[in-house]
Amino acid sequence: MSGVSNVKPLKGDPAPGMVEKKGSSLWLTHVLMLIGIFFVFFPIWLAFVASTVTQEAIVTPPMPLMPGDHFFENYKRALFSGVNIPVTTMLINSLIMALGIAFGKIVISLLSAFAIVYFRFPGKSLFFWIIFITLMLPVEVRIVPTYEVVAGFGMLNSYSGLIFPLIASATATFLFRQFFMTIPDELAEAARVDGARPMRFFIDIVVPMSRTNIAALFVILFIYGWNQYLWPLLITTEPDMNTIVMGIKQMFPSGDDTADWPVIMATSILAMIPPVIVVVSMQKLFISGLVDSEK
Amino acid sequence: MAQVHLENVKKRFGSTQVIHGVSVDIEDGEFIVIVGPSGCGKSTLLRMVGGLESVSEGEVRINNVRVNEKEPMDRDIAMVFQNYALYPHMSVRQNMAYSLKIAKLSKDEIEVKVAEAARMLQLEDYLDRKPKELSGGQRQRVAMGRAIVRKPSVFLFDEPLSNLDAKLRVQMRLEIKELQAKLGITSLYVTHDQVEAMTMADRMIVMNAGFAEQVGTPLDVYEQPQTLFAAQFIGSPSMNILTAQLNGGHATLTNGAVLPVDSALDVAVRVGIRPEHLITDPDGPLHFTVSLAEPLGANTLLHGKLQGSDDAFTANLPGIHRFDAGTETLRFSIDPDNIHLFDAQGGNRLN
Numbered sequence: 189m190s191g192v193s194n195v196k197p198l199k200g201d202p203a204p205g206m207v208e209k210k211g212s213s214l215w216l217t218h219v220l221m222l223i224g225i226f227f228v229f230f231p232i233w234l235a236f237v238a239s240t241v242t243q244e245a246i247v248t249p250p251m252p253l254m255p256g257d258h259f260f261e262n263y264k265r266a267l268f269s270g271v272n273i274p275v276t277t278m279l280i281n282s283l284i285m286a287l288g289i290a291f292g293k294i295v296i297s298l299l300s301a302f303a304i305v306y307f308r309f310p311g312k313s314l315f316f317w318i319i320f321i322t323l324m325l326p327v328e329v330r331i332v333p334t335y336e337v338v339a340g341f342g343m344l345n346s347y348s349g350l351i352f353p354l355i356a357s358a359t360a361t362f363l364f365r366q367f368f369m370t371i372p373d374e375l376a377e378a379a380r381v382d383g384a385r386p387m388r389f390f391i392d393i394v395v396p397m398s399r400t401n402i403a404a405l406f407v408i409l410f411i412y413g414w415n416q417y418l419w420p421l422l423i424t425t426e427p428d429m430n431t432i433v434m435g436i437k438q439m440f441p442s443g444d445d446t447a448d449w450p451v452i453m454a455t456s457i458l459a460m461i462p463p464v465i466v467v468v469s470m471q472k473l474f475i476s477g478l479v480d481s482e483k
Numbered sequence: 484m485a486q487v488h489l490e491n492v493k494k495r496f497g498s499t500q501v502i503h504g505v506s507v508d509i510e511d512g513e514f515i516v517i518v519g520p521s522g523c524g525k526s527t528l529l530r531m532v533g534g535l536e537s538v539s540e541g542e543v544r545i546n547n548v549r550v551n552e553k554e555p556m557d558r559d560i561a562m563v564f565q566n567y568a569l570y571p572h573m574s575v576r577q578n579m580a581y582s583l584k585i586a587k588l589s590k591d592e593i594e595v596k597v598a599e600a601a602r603m604l605q606l607e608d609y610l611d612r613k614p615k616e617l618s619g620g621q622r623q624r625v626a627m628g629r630a631i632v633r634k635p636s637v638f639l640f641d642e643p644l645s646n647l648d649a650k651l652r653v654q655m656r657l658e659i660k661e662l663q664a665k666l667g668i669t670s671l672y673v674t675h676d677q678v679e680a681m682t683m684a685d686r687m688i689v690m691n692a693g694f695a696e697q698v699g700t701p702l703d704v705y706e707q708p709q710t711l712f713a714a715q716f717i718g719s720p721s722m723n724i725l726t727a728q729l730n731g732g733h734a735t736l737t738n739g740a741v742l743p744v745d746s747a748l749d750v751a752v753r754v755g756i757r758p759e760h761l762i763t764d765p766d767g768p769l770h771f772t773v774s775l776a777e778p779l780g781a782n783t784l785l786h787g788k789l790q791g792s793d794d795a796f797t798a799n800l801p802g803i804h805r806f807d808a809g810t811e812t813l814r815f816s817i818d819p820d821n822i823h824l825f826d827a828q829g830g831n832r833l834n
Contacts, residue, residue: 374568377535382582382629383556392581396572 232460239263239453246449258450266454271439275455278432281350282414283462285431288351289413290406297357297405298398301364302390306376316365323358327419335422345429350420354413360405367401368394403473411463432459485546485559485636485669486511487532492541494527494693501527503693504541512667514660518680519690520716526641528690529673533639534558545637556585561630562639565646567622569614569629575601576610579628586633600628603662620651627659631666638663638670644679656683677717681705689713711830714755714823720784720797722755722823729824738791740768745819746834753830755823758784758799767816771796776806785813 234253238246241256266275303309304316327334334353343349371394379389395402420431430438436459439452467474487509494502502524509515517525530536532543534555543550550558561582569578576597583593601607604624614622623643630638643659644652660683663670674680680687681701689696689704689712697704697713708714708722715721727734727742729752734742742754759782761769770790777784785798785806798815824833 372566372568374564374566375570377555378562378564378568378570378629379581380535381533381555381560381562383585384581388585393570393572399572 232457235453235456239266239450239457241450243446243448243450247446262450262454263458266451266458270455271441271448271451272427272435273430275432275435275458277428278430278435278455279458279462281347281429282431282433282459284347285350285416285420286410286413286462288347289354289416290409292351292355293357293360293409294402294405296355297360297364298395298402299390300361301368302394304361304365305368306386306389319358319361321358322356323362327354327416331418331422338423344423345426349423350416350429350431354416354419357409360409363401363405364398367398371397400473400476403470404475407466407470407474410466414463486544487637487669487671488542488544488547489528489532490542490544492528492531492543493539494524494531494536495539501693502531502539505688505690505695506541507688507695507698509669509671512669514663514670514672514683514685516672516674516680516684516687517690518674518677518684518687518716521675522692523690524693525673525675525688525690529639529641529671532637532671533560533562535562559636560639561633561635561637562641563623563626563630563643565642567614567626567646569622569625571614574611574613575606575617575625575628578614578625579632582629582633596632597628600632603631604628619647620655623647623655627662631662631668634666634668636669638668638672640670640672642673642675644674645676652679659683677719681717689716691716707832708755708823709832711753711755711825714825718757720758720799722757723796724825725754725756725789725792725794726827727752727754734822734824736789736792738789740770740789740791742768742817742822743819744822744824744834746824748824748833750833751827752833753825753827755825756817757821758797760817760821761798761800761815762817763800763813764816765814767814769815769817771798771813771815773806773811773813776804778803778805 234251237252237255239262240259241252242258245252245256268274268276270278300319304312304319338344338349338353341349343352375393376389379393384392415433416431417433417437420429421434421437424430424434427438432455436452436455439455440447489505489507489509491504491506492502493500493504505528507515517528519525527536531538532545534550534553534557538551545558545560555562570581573581579597579600580593583596588596597610598607601610604627606621606624606628609617609621609625614625617625623646626643640659644655647655656679659672672679672683684701686698686700687704688698691710691712696716697709699707699709701717704713704717708717711724715724725736727736729744729746729748729750731749732744732747734744734752734754736742736754744754771785771787772790773785773787775786777786780803782799782801783804785800785804787796787798788794789796790812798813822834825831826833
């Protein structure tokens with residue numbers, strides 16, 4: 189009995205639970221992966237190359253494939269003068285909007301999920317279903333009435349106009365509801381016996397227990413906010429309120445003027461950096477938030 | 484410390500009644516065990532005392548104050564849950580200090596009280612650990628610590644040992660009992676384990692289907708079970724129940740055997756005989772065929788049937804016996820004092 193269980197796996201045997209790692213299949217998977225990376229990465233590489241060369245180099249064929257020596261010059265021009273306004277302004281606008289949306293969504297959905305899971309009130313399931321149904325309505329569907337409302341409040345060209353219409357999240361509410369329902373009832377009861385009133389229980393127990401979920405949602409929602417295009421395009425008419433994702437589009441001249449490609453490409457690269465930083469720095473929390481069920 | 488009074492307490496969930504009027508007066512410092520099979524309403528009863536379940540009818544009084552409408556925190560109780568319900572993101576120290584923090588005690592006071600509780604429960608080395616880094620028994624202790632730091636008037640235990648392994652359960656059983664005796668805090672303890680009930684209780688409440696079948700000391704319940712249910716639930720292996728007819732000091736069993744009894748009644752009854760009260764006697768009235776023997780060392784459990792009867796019958800003989808299953812026949816007699824008689828219809832005790 190023990191003799192059998194003590195036999196070590198032979199060299200080259202697959203590790204338990206893994207796909208076999210040897211010979212042609214190893215090469216095949218790596219080649220496929222490299223091809224995939226090439227396809228995804230190539231446009232980004234081209235954008236980067238274009239942001240480091242002169243306008244002439246871009247418009248004269250063949251297109252350059254290796255970086256030029258105008259990196260600092262192009263990025264400086266983009267950051268501090270830009271086409272319509274400096275990219276720095278757009279980055280700050282985007283950052284405020286993305287953070288506002290991410291934090292706002294998390295706070296609101298935590299609170300509404302808490303209400304739905306832990307309180308008995310008339311129309312509880314009705315409210316839940318109303319929230320749930322809004323999952324099916326993307327921003328674009330309700331954009332005209334929302335615009336009317338925001339314009340009526342005089343919130344055009346303002347951060348509140350950028351943030352508030354996007355701040356309620358059925359998805360996040362639903363996710364938190366699902367998570368809260370896995371918290372054992374006894375924990376709420378123990379807190380009640382310990383003397384915690386509902387909001388105290390919420391702040392001391394529920395929120396700290398949800399921290400990995402909050403981190404995961406923060407990443408998703410930050411990127412959602414950062415990538416908003418249509419809504420900022422509608423309600424910001426003044427260049428100094430432009431966000432970067434829509435700002436790139438605004439950099440293309442109308443009519444016969446030539447586009448300032450190096451600056452536009454530098455802006456594109458700059459627009460990618462903050463989401464990448466958020467994802468990379470929160471990767472660990474993000475994954476454990478989606479995978480773990482720590483209780 | 485406090486007295487607890489339950490007065491005709493009832494509980495309904497919608498139209499289903501789960502507690503049918505329980506009345507009990509609990510003295511200061513008493514250890515009361517509520518015991519019964521699952522679904523008998525014992526946890527519900529405890530939660531009603533704790534304020535986690537509303538009381539549909541009747542009155543719960545703690546220290547002679549009606550608490551029906553009070554929140555758990557205003558009842559001066561502490562509760563230990565079956566799954567411990569420790570806050571997973573807090574250290575042991577924070578878990579124990581949480582209720583004191585809410586009560587707005589000063590940092591120094593909290594420190595002193597937590598240290599004292601930790602010392603009593605031998606948790607001093609674990610104060611900075613998270614619950615998930617503790618073993619089941621240690622978690623159980625933390626849950627106890629969380630309850631005792633506040634010095635409540637009443638402890639409520641909801642099956643606190645059922646998640647532990649058998650050996651640890653025996654040890655924790657003693658520890659809880661000792662701690663309770665030392666602190667002298669009135670306690671209500673819910674369990675489905677009749678050994679826990681027998682060993683820990685000052686008095687026990689035997690519950691069945693929402694009724695309190697019997698309230699009394701463990702030995703009272705063992706020696707004088709008031710109902711058929713209490714008789715069968717308390718005691719291990721459980722009591723043998725036989726159908727019989729009483730006539731002038733004798734009980735005639737359905738298989739024809741005649742037992743002398745201490746009763747002059749003339750009715751149909753159920754006769755209860757504890758397996759450990761059977762005496763091997765070559766002239767005894769009970770003929771018993773062994774089908775299975777369980778040697779436990781100190782005693783031997785014999786399972787089988789009485790001659791002329793199809794009901795399972797168990798005997799518990801002291802010492803080691805070796806039997807051949809199916810062939811061996813034994814004869815038992817029994818002291819009339821050890822025979823329990825119950826009404827054949829209602830199941831109430833007759834002698």
